Every structure is written in structure tokens, then in C-alpha cells.
Amino acid sequence: MLRATAVTLTLSETDLEEALAGFATGSVQDLRVELAEGALLLRLRVPVEAVRMAVPVELRFTVIAAAGNLVKLGVSWTNMGLVPGFLKEMALQKAFEALPGEYQDGVYRLDLSEVLEHVPVSFRLKGVRIDPLAVTVELSDVMAFPIDTSGLALETPGALVPVPSREEQPIPEHQGFYQSLREQVRRYASSKAPQWAQPLIPWLLAVPDFFVMLVRLARDERVPPGAKVIAGATVAYFLSPIDLIPDPIPLIGEIDDLGLALLAVEQMAKLVPREVLQEAWPGEGDVLELVQAGLGLISRVIPNRVLTSLQKVLKR
Structure with a gap:
């Protein structure tokens, strides 16, 4: 930055x-x-x-x-x-x-x-x-922010992208945050998203769904303690007012949320059965395939030092 x-x-x-x-x-x-x-x-x-x-x-x-x-x-x-x-x-x-x-x-x-x-x-x-x-x-x-926009240009029409849930997801104690996050991303995506961010829009629209998924996994009795720690740390980061990437640049503040969520699900996949992860995903499509596609995009866009910082959040 x-x-x-x-x-x-x-x-x-x-x-x-x-x-x-x-x-x-x-x-x-x-x-x-x-x-x-x-x-x-x-x-x-x-x-x-x-x-x-x-x-x-x-x-x-x-x-x-x-x-x-x-x-x-x-x-x-x-x-x-x-x-x-x-x-x-x-x-x-x-x-x-x-x-x-x-x-x-x-x-x-x-x-x-x-x-x-x-x-x-x-x-x-x-x-x-x-x-x-x-x-x-x-x-x-x-x-x-030193985003590599040439990496975004590599995205081709029809590439694997998430389809966000079309309905509000009930998460009682976090409902206000969820609705605010969902509305913020929708607002920028529909009217204010700069040209450089267009290939990221489908992913950013799915950020609230990744938040819901992680809350569900943190509560699920089938999820082992180590994976629950990862989910809990990611949810806490979502709720924190401090971002690794500051918010004044439209949509930048949501990119680190997306990166952390994708990294968290990737790590949890080593500990949690695939069907449990898929059940917690409120969007459409195979969530692990989406995560791998998203990480491929994020790794081309976000500087390595930011990715390293996001990984450290999960290790605390």
C-alpha cells in the first residue's frame, strides 16, 4: 500500500x-x-x-x-x-x-x-x-494499492466463478453484519465498481456467503476443534474493524476478506469431510472447486506480502 x-x-x-x-x-x-x-x-x-x-x-x-x-x-x-x-x-x-x-x-x-x-x-x-x-x-x-491488473486480464469468459445465494441467510447474532456486508458489495458492484475490479465482482458478491459458511462450520459438531479455530479466526477477522487492506479504495477492503475466506476453507478441507463443507455452503456449485479457482485468481492479483499476512491470521 x-x-x-x-x-x-x-x-x-x-x-x-x-x-x-x-x-x-x-x-x-x-x-x-x-x-x-x-x-x-x-x-x-x-x-x-x-x-x-x-x-x-x-x-x-x-x-x-x-x-x-x-x-x-x-x-x-x-x-x-x-x-x-x-x-x-x-x-x-x-x-x-x-x-x-x-x-x-x-x-x-x-x-x-x-x-x-x-x-x-x-x-x-x-x-x-x-x-x-x-x-x-x-x-x-x-x-x-499495488494490485496486478494484468492478472485480472487473464480471466476468460466462462471461467469458473461462484454463484452467490439469492436469498438472505439466517445467522441470528451476526445478521446485521451479514446484511451490511451483502448490501455494501452489491452497491459497489452495481454502480461504482471500477473497470479494474470487474473480473473480481462475482467473487466479491460471494464474500457474504463465505462468511455464512464459516459461521456454520464454526458451530457444526462434525467439525474438529482445529478446523473450528480456523473458522472462528476468520469470522473474527470479518467482524474486526481493522483490515490488512484499507477501505478508501472501492472494493479493496473486501478483497482481503475474500482472500482470507478462501485460504481458510482450503485449510479446513484437510480436516473436514467434503460433504460437510458442501452442506455449509449457501451458494451454488462445488465449493472446493470454486475455492481453488478463487485462490488461483487471488494469487495473481494480491501481492505476496498480503497473502502471507492473511495466512498468519489463520495461524494465530
Whole structure:
């Protein structure tokens, strides 16, 4: 985990051109960035089907405000003074369609969390400054987690993933925690999950079911004492307000819960009959096959030092 109270990013004209070209691949032509005092000039050609031509667009951006994750930029034309307004608007909408953010009424709103959706990071934006040499972005309260997103990219459609239970599971003394956990994961999965986390969503949705499974095993008379200790330690970790991976980054806080649950079930499988484990699983599918698939994914994503720390929780 990387923490920093303040970080300053300096982006040159080349940096900005490469970043914008990455978003606008195939949608615009001849993209160029020029920096001036207090302004960014963007030149590009936008294919407009209605007129069957690539319309040259030259725009001037100035910073209006920068706070939280959002940058607001004022937008004005620097060319096409004699071109009809409808054609300019068509070219403008087409240009912004290819770029991140949202344009409306002369204001371009850029959410940096969307730009960085492939990176597990949280921050607060302090300010943005433009001068002839660079665009300077000042961040505070930066927290980044070194997840290997290339490992997530290895997931293929149809890979073995858990199917979470569709009904609430009754666990009297822990019902409030269970419902809160279930709702939290559902909320992030449905509306806030960043792009990098998408392959993990089916697994994170099943975290509450693994919690239920471990509570059931901790109570089951057929489970030997050593396995009950593993289940109890994992349940206690779930209930603890302290995580190995802090929560400010969406869904990161649930990843260590998932990793610990998978490791716990793997260890318990050496001590508990398979049919007892399967009976305790409230989801669908063979739970031990799911655990092995989940551990394969987690081991490609979470740094080894975090996995080692999770294993130590089970040995205490």
C-alpha cells in the first residue's frame, strides 16, 4: 500500500497527446496539444458523416475549478469563426464523444477517477495549473494499492466463478453484519465498481456467503476443534474493524476478506469431510472447486506480502 499526503503530477504536451490519443483511437485525426500560460490548446480533425469530411477543430481549455475528483474546464473555439453554428456543434460533440469526461454549454467536466478506473487508487484533487511547459496536477491524501491488473486480464469468459445465494441467510447474532456486508458489495458492484475490479465482482458478491459458511462450520459438531479455530479466526477477522487492506479504495477492503475466506476453507478441507463443507455452503456449485479457482485468481492479483499476512491470521 502506497500512502502520500501530497503528490504532484507534471504532464508535458507529449504526455497529454499520448493520453488523449489512447482514448480517441480511431475517432479523431491529427491530434495535437499546445500549452500556453493558463490555457491548453487542442487541435484535431473530427470525421463528421453528415458532411462527409474531417472537420478541423481548435479548442482552448482553461481551468474553472478543481476539487475532489472533478476538474471543470472552460471551452472556447479558436477557429471556424465563419462556420455555421450547427456544424461547429456537430464537430464539437463528435470530438468530446471520443474523449473521457462530459461536455455541456461551454464547460468540460473531467472525473479523474474515471480516467484512472484501471488503477486501484484514491485521492483528493487540490488544484490544476497550466503553463507553457506543463500541466501540473496537485493531489492530496493519495492511497494506491499495488494490485496486478494484468492478472485480472487473464480471466476468460466462462471461467469458473461462484454463484452467490439469492436469498438472505439466517445467522441470528451476526445478521446485521451479514446484511451490511451483502448490501455494501452489491452497491459497489452495481454502480461504482471500477473497470479494474470487474473480473473480481462475482467473487466479491460471494464474500457474504463465505462468511455464512464459516459461521456454520464454526458451530457444526462434525467439525474438529482445529478446523473450528480456523473458522472462528476468520469470522473474527470479518467482524474486526481493522483490515490488512484499507477501505478508501472501492472494493479493496473486501478483497482481503475474500482472500482470507478462501485460504481458510482450503485449510479446513484437510480436516473436514467434503460433504460437510458442501452442506455449509449457501451458494451454488462445488465449493472446493470454486475455492481453488478463487485462490488461483487471488494469487495473481494480491501481492505476496498480503497473502502471507492473511495466512498468519489463520495461524494465530
